[in-house]
Amino acid sequence: MREMRADQDGRRFKVYKEWMEKEGIPVYEAFAGVEDVTEVPRRSWARTGGLGTFIELEGLKEAGVLVYIAEIPAGGALEPEKHLYDEFIYVLRGRGLAEVWQEEDAKHSFEWGEGSIFAMPLNVSHRLVNGGREPVIFLARITAPIAMEAFRNTEFIFNCDYKFTDRYSGKADFYLVGEKRYKDERNNYWETNFVPDARTAFAGDGLSPWKVEGGSLTYFPTSSMVGVHTSEWPPGIYHKAHFHGAGAMIMGLRSEGYVLIWHRYYGIHPYQDGHGDQVLKVPWKLGTVYSPPNDWFHQHFNTGKEPARHLAHTYRQLPLWQLVYEGEGSGRGDVRQGGHLIEYEDEDPEIRRSFKEEVEQKGIEFAMKPVVYNTEPFKFSF
Secondary structure, X not given: OHHHHHHHHHHHOHHHXXXXXXXXXXXXXXXXXXXXXXXXXXXXXXXXXXXXXXXXXXXXHHHOOEEEEEEEOOOOEOOOXXXXXXXXXXXXXXXXXXXXXXXXXXXXXXEEOOOOEEEEOOOOEEEEEEOOOOOEEEEEEEOHHHHHHHHOOHHXXXXXXXXXXXXXXXXXXXXXXXXXXXXXXOOEEEEOOEEOOOOOOOOOOOOOOOOOOOOEEEXXXXXXXXXXXXXXXXXXXXXXXXXXXXXXXXXXXXXXXXXEEEEHHHOOOOXXXXXXXXXXXXXXXXXXXXXXXXXXXXXXXXXXXXXEEEEEEEOOOOOHHHHHHOOOOOOOOEHHHOOOEOXXXXXXXXXXXXXXXXXXXXXXXXXXXXXXXXXXXXXXXX
């Protein structure tokens, strides 16, 4: 099945695969995640003037998303570029300056540092400059595979003159830290194209208990079609298992822990039903990147001594349940009601037992509320 999917992906994204080969940098492949992207070897990238490596994860490939890790040498700068695909950047190390401009219009710039996130406007010229004495390392998520499949011409993608003024007006305040913040019944929102440090930016006041006890979500609507949000939750706590469509990418920003990932074919009780060997346990920390494939349950655990924080990239500026499951009866809730979440009382008891054992061994208080397990049978229909 996986071999057939790989063959289909090869045919579907032929132009992008050929472009990747011509770029001349390594391709680092992993199924679910990379524990520390800063340690992935990088090689000289002639087109950009820096160093880089493409990173391919199964869930991102399924959605036509590509990630790369790049390095700007100390005192150096990347070559100017523009392209007909979205790009969202997270700075892992270093500090510097970004220059952004439309052809023949004024050039604007802003400074960034470790933890900064920002979107590069569609088809707008931009250049990144290293402002320090150490190399800059950043990670970028791009929608190049979709664009290249659509246009099937890389010259057009990198040399189109059309100005998307609805996405970038050229105003000097485009990259000022946004002041528009609001909330709905579940989430916090902060409209901005630039967050100086996503590791410490205010993540809201705990409006999302439906997904994790004591947790909060803050969405950052930007001009990009790449959606991004932070999720934060206390020590000794873990998320409810949930699934959604492919394309989400999660980065560890603070604390440490692990994520459990398994295909929903193996049900809501994988250990109890004898499928424990099909559950992947991926450790995460600052610099970890992981992406669950389509229809795979995943569950985030905080085993550190401080609140955990993740940065999640999705395919749109909508929550994933609205993007891929709205209208299919899944909604946001209990799998028993057609949703995408396993409530704590429905999960496999081994999940809580093993987490409790691990945090207590580290001297961390197990902070989950008591649960009475539901013994009513449940099975997905496929």
